Amino acid sequence: MNMQTARQAGLIACHFCNTLNKVPTVSENDTQQEYFCSCCQSEIHSRIPNSLSTTWALLIAAIILYIPANTLPIMTVVMWGDGQPDTIMSGVFHLLDSGMWPLALLIFVASIFIPVLKLIILTGLVLSVHFKSHWKPRDRTLLYRITEFVGRWSMVDIFVIGILVSLVQFGNTASVSPGIGALSFSAVVILTMFAAHSFDPRLIWDVIDDYYKTTSLKEFVHERHEKARTL
Amino acid sequence: MSAIPNTIQIKKHDSQTSLTHIACPECDLLQSIPPLAVSESVLCLRCDKTLYTHHKNSIDRSLAFAITGLLLYIIANMFPLLSLKALGLTQDSTLFSTALALFQADRPFLSIIMLLTTIVFPATTLIGTIYILLQVKTNKINELTAPLFRFLRSTDAWGMLEIFMLAMLVAIVKLGDVAEVVFGISLYAFVLLILTLTLLSASLDPHDVWNKLREKNVNEGNNV
Numbered sequence: 001m002n003m004q005t006a007r008q009a010g011l012i013a014c015h016f017c018n019t020l021n022k023v024p025t026v027s028e029n030d031t032q033q034e035y036f037c038s039c040c041q042s043e044i045h046s047r048i049p050n051s052l053s054t055t056w057a058l059l060i061a062a063i064i065l066y067i068p069a070n071t072l073p074i075m076t077v078v079m080w081g082d083g084q085p086d087t088i089m090s091g092v093f094h095l096l097d098s099g100m101w102p103l104a105l106l107i108f109v110a111s112i113f114i115p116v117l118k119l120i121i122l123t124g125l126v127l128s129v130h131f132k133s134h135w136k137p138r139d140r141t142l143l144y145r146i147t148e149f150v151g152r153w154s155m156v157d158i159f160v161i162g163i164l165v166s167l168v169q170f171g172n173t174a175s176v177s178p179g180i181g182a183l184s185f186s187a188v189v190i191l192t193m194f195a196a197h198s199f200d201p202r203l204i205w206d207v208i209d210d211y212y213k214t215t216s217l218k219e220f221v222h223e224r225h226e227k228a229r230t231l
Numbered sequence: 232m233s234a235i236p237n238t239i240q241i242k243k244h245d246s247q248t249s250l251t252h253i254a255c256p257e258c259d260l261l262q263s264i265p266p267l268a269v270s271e272s273v274l275c276l277r278c279d280k281t282l283y284t285h286h287k288n289s290i291d292r293s294l295a296f297a298i299t300g301l302l303l304y305i306i307a308n309m310f311p312l313l314s315l316k317a318l319g320l321t322q323d324s325t326l327f328s329t330a331l332a333l334f335q336a337d338r339p340f341l342s343i344i345m346l347l348t349t350i351v352f353p354a355t356t357l358i359g360t361i362y363i364l365l366q367v368k369t370n371k372i373n374e375l376t377a378p379l380f381r382f383l384r385s386t387d388a389w390g391m392l393e394i395f396m397l398a399m400l401v402a403i404v405k406l407g408d409v410a411e412v413v414f415g416i417s418l419y420a421f422v423l424l425i426l427t428l429t430l431l432s433a434s435l436d437p438h439d440v441w442n443k444l445r446e447k448n449v450n451e452g453n454n455v
Binding site for chain 1: 252260279280320332333349378408
């Protein structure tokens with residue numbers, strides 16, 4: 001069998017159930033026809049419609065909200081009547097000061113490292129598709145997979161605030177209240193999750209497919225395997 | 232002039248191709264599914280995405296884990312997860328009281344996120360999975376099975392109980408310095424619940440459930 005993509009074979013794979021639907025025409029932008037999956041009745045598209053512009057919109061919103069998320073306090077701890085608002089970064093430093101460095105590392109990775117990495121990777125992926133890059137499609141797909149997998153773990157800080165707020169309720173003696181920064185931060189996490197979801201990694205490969213239209217895809221795969229063997 | 236799209240429902244017996252072939256969801260490469268031994272996986276030829284893993288008794292095992300999970304989930308919500316003792320007072324915390332506390336602290340948005348990710352989505356996932364697996368097992372698939380499973384798959388990433396578990400660990404260490412943290416009865420059920428949910432997602436490949444639905448469609452299509 002000659003290697004081909006579902007689109008080249010005139011098939012649309014359902015986004016939810018991955019059922020292959022035989023359609024009369026698979027167009028670049030599915031505006032002329034609406035198809036519904038034979039298995040789960042959802043609307044099917046060969047590629048996510050308006051994938052790049054949706055991802056851009058969500059990404060830009062997330063990048064803007066990322067600023068208040070880091071500069072405004074995420075929570076205020078009141079002890080014996082006076083309290084100090086904490087931002088994400090000052091919270092990490094407080095943990096470091098009290099010698100809880102594993103905890104500081106965990107919060108740093110989940111609340112600062114992962115969101116920044118996610119914003120950078122997604123922006124890079126969208127740009128690479130926009131400029132029709134041929135650079136390491138397999139590695140870019142892997143980057144996408146990692147982004148999609150680790151993104152939700154950033155919510156850990158929000159959950160910690162929730163638990164602290166519900167547990168530490170001793171009036172003026174000791175209490176914790178959530179700050180406005182927590183709101184922006186959770187919005188950043190949710191927006192980037194949606195952004196990762198709206199990005200279609202098949203767009204990375206469409207560029208490669210167009211390029212290799214002259215040679216067969218089988219040769220391309222073979223070439224990759226040869227390369228992997230020599231490395 | 233804007234073109235009004237034609238609406239086309241693909242004929243049901245056309246899903247036959249899906250029983251032998253699979254398109255990679257991340258690079259669209261069409262490939263055939265080779266016969267697999269237990270716990271072997273098919274990887275995409277060009278992007279290495281895991282396309283399908285063959286699990287032993289996938290449906291039966293997943294059903295067992297899902298029922299166990301639901302029971303543990305009920306217990307985990309009945310009693311306090313953590314309690315904080317300070318100044319002779321005790322403050323309890325459950326999944327629901329965490330969402331409620333955020334609401335009372337004037338953060339309704341955070342409260343709703345909490346409610347959805349730790350209570351609503353995990354509960355619908357467990358109940359829905361049990362319902363669908365029972366239908367598949369007893370061969371009583373109806374027209375609502377596919378849309379319901381589709382809904383469950385789309386909310387899968389939003390159930391965040393394992394992240395809540397990690398958050399509890401952080402809170403325990405953080406508060407352990409200044410006050411006495413008491414583990415509630417439900418905490419043990421919660422830890423077991425996380426374990427069960429992990430086993431559930433490791434034993435159920437959605438492809439198996441979809442294949443059952445497609446097989447039914449193909450059979451019906453051939454009879455017409």
